[in-house]
Amino acid sequence: MDGMSAMRSGRAPMYQQISEALRQQIADGTLPAGAQLPTEADLTERYGVGRGTVRQALGDLVNAGLVVPQRPRGYFVRERRPMVFRPQAEFRKRPFSAEMDAFVLEHSADGREPRQLIEVAIVEPAPDIAKRLQLEPGQLAAVRRRIRWLDGEPFNLNDSYFPLDIVRESEIMRPEDITRGANEVLAELGYRQVTALDEVYVRMPTPDEVHRLELGPGTPVGYHVCTGYTAEGKPVRVAVTVLPGDRHVISYERRWEPQDGAE
Amino acid sequence: MDGMSAMRSGRAPMYQQISEALRQQIADGTLPAGAQLPTEADLTERYGVGRGTVRQALGDLVNAGLVVPQRPRGYFVRERRPMVFRPQAEFRKRPFSAEMDAFVLEHSADGREPRQLIEVAIVEPAPDIAKRLQLEPGQLAAVRRRIRWLDGEPFNLNDSYFPLDIVRESEIMRPEDITRGANEVLAELGYRQVTALDEVYVRMPTPDEVHRLELGPGTPVGYHVCTGYTAEGKPVRVAVTVLPGDRHVISYERRWEPQDGAE
DNA sequence: AAGTGGTCTAGACCACGCA
DNA sequence: GCGTGGTCTAGACCACTTG
Incomplete structure (x- = not known):
C-alpha cells in the first residue's frame, strides 16, 4: 500500500494544504477568535487522510500561535488582547x-x-x-x-x-x-x-x-x-x-x- | 502490543525527556552552536523508541528555535548573531x-x-x-x-x-x-x-x-x-x-x- | 460513557545532497 | 547509491472533561 495516496494532487504536502485552508478561514473571519475548529476526526474524514497528517496540520497552526488545543474540548482560535x-x-x-x-x-x-x-x-x-x-x-x-x-x-x-x-x-x-x-x-x-x-x-x-x-x-x-x-x-x-x-x-x-x- | 512501553519510567512523556536531555547539552555547551545533533536513527536506537517519538522531541527543539534541520545532512544547533x-x-x-x-x-x-x-x-x-x-x-x-x-x-x-x-x-x-x-x-x-x-x-x-x-x-x-x-x-x-x-x-x-x- | 486531544509504534515511500 | 530528514498510514492506549 502506498503511504501517500491523498497527496498527489498539487505539489504542496497535504498537511500544508489543510493548515493553509484553516489559516484562510481564520484570516477572513470564517473562524473568528474563540471559535472552535473542526475536530481531528472531522478533518481526517473530510480530507480523507490519516490522523497523523491532520495533527501535523493543526500542529502548524498551534506553533504559529493561531490556535490553541484545549483538551479534551477541541482546538480553538486564539484570542489576544495585548x-x-x-x-x-x-x-x-x-x-x-x-x-x-x-x-x-x-x-x-x-x-x-x-x-x-x-x-x-x-x-x-x-x-x-x-x-x-x-x-x-x-x-x-x-x-x-x-x-x-x-x-x-x-x-x-x-x-x-x-x-x-x-x-x-x-x-x-x-x-x-x-x-x-x-x-x-x-x-x-x-x-x-x-x-x-x-x-x-x-x-x-x-x-x-x-x-x-x-x-x-x-x-x-x-x-x-x-x-x-x-x-x-x-x-x-x-x-x-x-x-x-x-x-x-x-x-x-x-x-x-x-x-x-x-x- | 502496548504502544507505550518505553514511557513508563518517570511521568514526563518520553519525547519530552529526550528533548530536555538535548536542550541541556545545548545549554551547557556539550552541543555548541553549529554542532550536529545525533541523527533520528541514532536517537531511535539510543532511547529504544519509535521514530515518531524522536521526531516529536526534535520538533520541540526546532519550534523553540534552538535547532535547525538541514536535510539531508542532519539537525544542527542554531547560530545567531543579531x-x-x-x-x-x-x-x-x-x-x-x-x-x-x-x-x-x-x-x-x-x-x-x-x-x-x-x-x-x-x-x-x-x-x-x-x-x-x-x-x-x-x-x-x-x-x-x-x-x-x-x-x-x-x-x-x-x-x-x-x-x-x-x-x-x-x-x-x-x-x-x-x-x-x-x-x-x-x-x-x-x-x-x-x-x-x-x-x-x-x-x-x-x-x-x-x-x-x-x-x-x-x-x-x-x-x-x-x-x-x-x-x-x-x-x-x-x-x-x-x-x-x-x-x-x-x-x-x-x-x-x-x-x-x-x- | 463518550469523545476529545496526547502519546507511541511499525512500517512505507519520497526528495535531496553527497560521495 | 546511500543516508538524511519529510511525509503519510493504520492502529493502539492514555488522560481528561463533560454529560
Missing part, C-alpha cells in the same frame, strides 16, 4: 502627545486586578548581566525578582539587578513593594540614573518561562533589558523583563532633536 | 553615551554587504495602518516597500506609508533610494515630523513573511510600527518593519527628564 508596556513610564508619567494618550488608554488595564510577588536574592549574575553592570567575575549582585499577575493570569517577569555594594542594607533588599520606586531609592543612595540603554530581543521562551508565565505553544516572548547609568556613566541597575508576545505591546515615544548640521 | 536595530538612528546620528556606542559597535555590520530593493505602490492601506494615518475608509496611501539584505541574506522588511495627497508627485513616489531620507523630503513638503510613537509587537511570522525573509522554523518576529507626527499632531508617516528575532536586537536609549514634582 497590554501596553511602556518602559518610559518610569521616568515620564504622561505621554507627551494626545495620540499617545489615546493609544495607552485603548490598551489599558481598565479594572483588571493587578498582583505581584517579590523575591529578593543575592546572586552571582549571569555573564550578560554582569557585563552590563561591569562587574568582575565573582562579584555579587542583588536581584529583585518580580512576577506580575493581572486578573490571576501571569503577565510578565521582571528581575532588577543592582551592584551589591551600593544597595546592601538599603530598602531594596527587602521583598516588599517600594512605592516611590527603586530608582528613587538608588538616587537617595547617591546613584541617580540619568540615562538608560534599552535592548529588546525576540525569541521563543525557555521551558522555565513557559511554565512560569503559563505560555501556550507558539507564544514568543520579548526580552527587554534596560541598563540605567548615572551621570558619571556608571551602570547601577539592569532590569530584565520577559514579556509574553500575546499579552504585550512594547511602546515608547520619541521627539526629534534639533538638527545639528546636515542630516 | 544586529542592532536602532529606530532612533534616523533622528539622532550618534548615541549619547559611550556605553551605547560600544554596544552598537559590537553588533555592527562590519564589512557585511548591504543591498535593498525598493518598490512603490498606491494602495488602500490595511485598517490598522489607515487608523494610524487617520485616513477615512477608501482614502489611499502611498507605500514604499523595502526588502533589505545583508550578505545576500534577507534581513528585514520595511514598508513606509504616507497619505497620498501630500506625497503625490514627490520624490517619494520614485522607487529609488533617497539619500537624504524620506523624512527630509516630507519636511521639504511642509510636513516635518517632530514626534513619533513606536510600537513593538512580538509574534510568529505569517507564511508570507517566512517566505520573504527565509525564516527558519521557530523564528519569531518583532513587528515594529512607527508613526510620525508633525508639530500640529498630524500623522504623516507610518513605517512598519518586520524584524526576524534571530537577526536583530531592537535598541534605543533614554534620558531622564527633569523631575516635575513628586514621583
Whole structure:
C-alpha cells in the first residue's frame, strides 16, 4: 500500500494544504477568535487522510500561535488582547502627545486586578548581566525578582539587578513593594540614573518561562533589558523583563532633536 | 502490543525527556552552536523508541528555535548573531553615551554587504495602518516597500506609508533610494515630523513573511510600527518593519527628564 | 460513557545532497 | 547509491472533561 495516496494532487504536502485552508478561514473571519475548529476526526474524514497528517496540520497552526488545543474540548482560535508596556513610564508619567494618550488608554488595564510577588536574592549574575553592570567575575549582585499577575493570569517577569555594594542594607533588599520606586531609592543612595540603554530581543521562551508565565505553544516572548547609568556613566541597575508576545505591546515615544548640521 | 512501553519510567512523556536531555547539552555547551545533533536513527536506537517519538522531541527543539534541520545532512544547533536595530538612528546620528556606542559597535555590520530593493505602490492601506494615518475608509496611501539584505541574506522588511495627497508627485513616489531620507523630503513638503510613537509587537511570522525573509522554523518576529507626527499632531508617516528575532536586537536609549514634582 | 486531544509504534515511500 | 530528514498510514492506549 502506498503511504501517500491523498497527496498527489498539487505539489504542496497535504498537511500544508489543510493548515493553509484553516489559516484562510481564520484570516477572513470564517473562524473568528474563540471559535472552535473542526475536530481531528472531522478533518481526517473530510480530507480523507490519516490522523497523523491532520495533527501535523493543526500542529502548524498551534506553533504559529493561531490556535490553541484545549483538551479534551477541541482546538480553538486564539484570542489576544495585548497590554501596553511602556518602559518610559518610569521616568515620564504622561505621554507627551494626545495620540499617545489615546493609544495607552485603548490598551489599558481598565479594572483588571493587578498582583505581584517579590523575591529578593543575592546572586552571582549571569555573564550578560554582569557585563552590563561591569562587574568582575565573582562579584555579587542583588536581584529583585518580580512576577506580575493581572486578573490571576501571569503577565510578565521582571528581575532588577543592582551592584551589591551600593544597595546592601538599603530598602531594596527587602521583598516588599517600594512605592516611590527603586530608582528613587538608588538616587537617595547617591546613584541617580540619568540615562538608560534599552535592548529588546525576540525569541521563543525557555521551558522555565513557559511554565512560569503559563505560555501556550507558539507564544514568543520579548526580552527587554534596560541598563540605567548615572551621570558619571556608571551602570547601577539592569532590569530584565520577559514579556509574553500575546499579552504585550512594547511602546515608547520619541521627539526629534534639533538638527545639528546636515542630516 | 502496548504502544507505550518505553514511557513508563518517570511521568514526563518520553519525547519530552529526550528533548530536555538535548536542550541541556545545548545549554551547557556539550552541543555548541553549529554542532550536529545525533541523527533520528541514532536517537531511535539510543532511547529504544519509535521514530515518531524522536521526531516529536526534535520538533520541540526546532519550534523553540534552538535547532535547525538541514536535510539531508542532519539537525544542527542554531547560530545567531543579531544586529542592532536602532529606530532612533534616523533622528539622532550618534548615541549619547559611550556605553551605547560600544554596544552598537559590537553588533555592527562590519564589512557585511548591504543591498535593498525598493518598490512603490498606491494602495488602500490595511485598517490598522489607515487608523494610524487617520485616513477615512477608501482614502489611499502611498507605500514604499523595502526588502533589505545583508550578505545576500534577507534581513528585514520595511514598508513606509504616507497619505497620498501630500506625497503625490514627490520624490517619494520614485522607487529609488533617497539619500537624504524620506523624512527630509516630507519636511521639504511642509510636513516635518517632530514626534513619533513606536510600537513593538512580538509574534510568529505569517507564511508570507517566512517566505520573504527565509525564516527558519521557530523564528519569531518583532513587528515594529512607527508613526510620525508633525508639530500640529498630524500623522504623516507610518513605517512598519518586520524584524526576524534571530537577526536583530531592537535598541534605543533614554534620558531622564527633569523631575516635575513628586514621583 | 463518550469523545476529545496526547502519546507511541511499525512500517512505507519520497526528495535531496553527497560521495 | 546511500543516508538524511519529510511525509503519510493504520492502529493502539492514555488522560481528561463533560454529560
